[in-house]
Amino acid sequence: MKTRTLKKDKVNIITLGCSKNMVDSEVLSGQLLANDFDVVHESAKRDHNIVIVNTCGFIDKAKAESINTILDQVELKRRGKLDKVYVTGCLSERYKNNLEEEIPEVDAFFGTMEMPRILKTLEADYKAELVGERLLSTPSHYAYLKISEGCNRTCSFCAIPLMRGQHISKPIEQLVAEAEGLVRRGVKEIMVIAQELTYYGLDIYKKRELPRLLHALADVKGLEWIRLHYAYPSKFPMEILDVMKERSNICNYLDMPLQHASNHMLKAMKRQITREEMTDLIHKIRETVPGICLRTTLITGFPGETQDDVNEVKEFLQEHRFDRVGVFTYSHEENTSAYEFADTLSDEEKEARAQEIMEVQQEISLEKNQEKVGKVFKVIVDKREAGRYLARTEFDSVEVDNEVVINTNKRLRIGEFVNVKITKAYDYDLEGEVV
Incomplete structure (x- = not known):
């Protein structure tokens, strides 16, 4: 018997596309966790043996990125680094037949509403009682x-x-x-x-x-x-x-x-x-x-x-x-x-x-x-990067909008709210100091 089969399965979920796809991946992760799987999001450690690619099929660029990601994982499988590669999400829903023909190395393709079938394939049970139970791929705040x-x-x-x-x-x-x-x-x-x-x-x-x-x-x-x-x-x-x-x-x-x-x-x-x-x-x-x-x-x-x-x-x-x-x-x-x-x-x-x-x-x-220079705003601290904190006002959503750069010697907690006075303005970002 191969040593690999004695190891517990570990699933890496790679999510492409929008935040709605991200939620689907988080819910799938929660289901797998409840079935005693080890689950990670977009892990670079390569200590997993199963990959699920949650694809986007919205526009040409997104489709190309999804296909390239699938091909990368198939290549890892070919080299013996993975046991299984599964594909779900919008691209798989829309082009399943084409994908099965073009990339037969993928173990199975699933549509956007087929989570129970994914779980069944992994010999896991769909647990309907897990309302809202998700493994968050975002920071905890x-x-x-x-x-x-x-x-x-x-x-x-x-x-x-x-x-x-x-x-x-x-x-x-x-x-x-x-x-x-x-x-x-x-x-x-x-x-x-x-x-x-x-x-x-x-x-x-x-x-x-x-x-x-x-x-x-x-x-x-x-x-x-x-x-x-x-x-x-x-x-x-x-x-x-x-x-x-x-x-x-x-x-x-x-x-x-x-x-x-x-x-x-x-x-x-x-x-x-x-x-x-x-x-x-x-x-x-x-x-x-x-x-x-x-x-x-x-x-x-x-x-x-x-x-x-x-x-x-x-x-x-x-x-x-x-x-x-x-x-x-x-x-x-x-x-x-x-x-x-x-x-x-x-x-x-x-x-x-x-x-x-x-x-x-x-x-x-x-x-x-x-116009914001000199004014004070309540911000939420998202992360610390290159010796400074990055935060957002209520007027800024995650990833798509402006950030407020906070230069301070004071230790701030990720996820806490602080008041910041804006000192500098750029095209798409602000700088400020804690008050």
């Missing part, structure tokens, strides 16, 4: 809370419904129990995530219930910051803002992807909203919650986009001065309704347009940061 799965929107560029299915909300009681469990483990900030937050509750409560959920989460003792990601602008439920105003632990922060500013493009993208309606909504949001941080994402290079459309986006940014902006280049995705349009722009031209837009936002970001 923050975590993501996924409130729903899938999406019912029909944006012409988006393949998410093909990979994640229709919208399914989790019950409020389950989410509150999950949040309470996270707080018991030291979590102070949760990022509420979904493909589409504002749709929450329509399937199970027959009406939009995000405001009621937020009130329930805000009641969880010890939860100091609640942050909202991915709110669709069309038919935006304004009651969300009333809750934000009422509850001090809901951050004045809203991530609302608008995708474009040209009516020509918004119609082609099937966004169900016009530039004029978006302008009205932005004004109402800022009137209702003064000082709110608005984050948005935009797509450039969609089929038929002209330089005039790009100029409209730049004008829109200058008009509304968003606090945070991300820009993606269009990816031509099979089986989306936009796939019937000719994708005529080169990758280089798409990137050039994205850069053109970001140069406008860079200037806005610097000006907004300069």
Whole structure:
């Protein structure tokens, strides 16, 4: 008998793509732990014998990264460094048949909703009673809370419904129990995530219930910051803002992807909203919650986009001065309704347009940061790096937004809140001192 078979299996989970994928990996880890497996996230130690790659299939770059990661793990298996390689997630859901044919060395491919089947393959039991039990891959002071799965929107560029299915909300009681469990483990900030937050509750409560959920989460003792990601602008439920105003632990922060500013493009993208309606909504949001941080994402290079459309986006940014902006280049995705349009722009031209837009936002970001110099903000300390601490204000989410650099001789605890006076401003970051 090989010595290797006498060793206990150890699983390394590699997660690619968005925070929703990260939550799936954490839940899978919790199930494996409950079945007495050793589990690690993205370990570089190479002391594991099984790898599960949780893939992303959202855009071309993400698909390429997923495939390269799978091939890297297959090569380790070929060299005898691994016993098994499994693949799950969005890419596997969408292209399972192709992947099985192209990479037969993978032991099994699974879709996005097949966790019980993954566990069965590993001779583990799916434990339904483990509500919210996860092995966190984030630092212990923050975590993501996924409130729903899938999406019912029909944006012409988006393949998410093909990979994640229709919208399914989790019950409020389950989410509150999950949040309470996270707080018991030291979590102070949760990022509420979904493909589409504002749709929450329509399937199970027959009406939009995000405001009621937020009130329930805000009641969880010890939860100091609640942050909202991915709110669709069309038919935006304004009651969300009333809750934000009422509850001090809901951050004045809203991530609302608008995708474009040209009516020509918004119609082609099937966004169900016009530039004029978006302008009205932005004004109402800022009137209702003064000082709110608005984050948005935009797509450039969609089929038929002209330089005039790009100029409209730049004008829109200058008009509304968003606090945070991300820009993606269009990816031509099979089986989306936009796939019937000719994708005529080169990758280089798409990137050039994205850069053109970001140069406008860079200037806005610097000006907004300069306005913060001399002011005091409550920040959460995320990590210590190169002899200094990196923190965030309530206006900054993890990884995608600004950081506050704290230079101090004082010892700070990771995950603690401190007040910092801003002393310097850069394009996307701030410096400050503890007060």
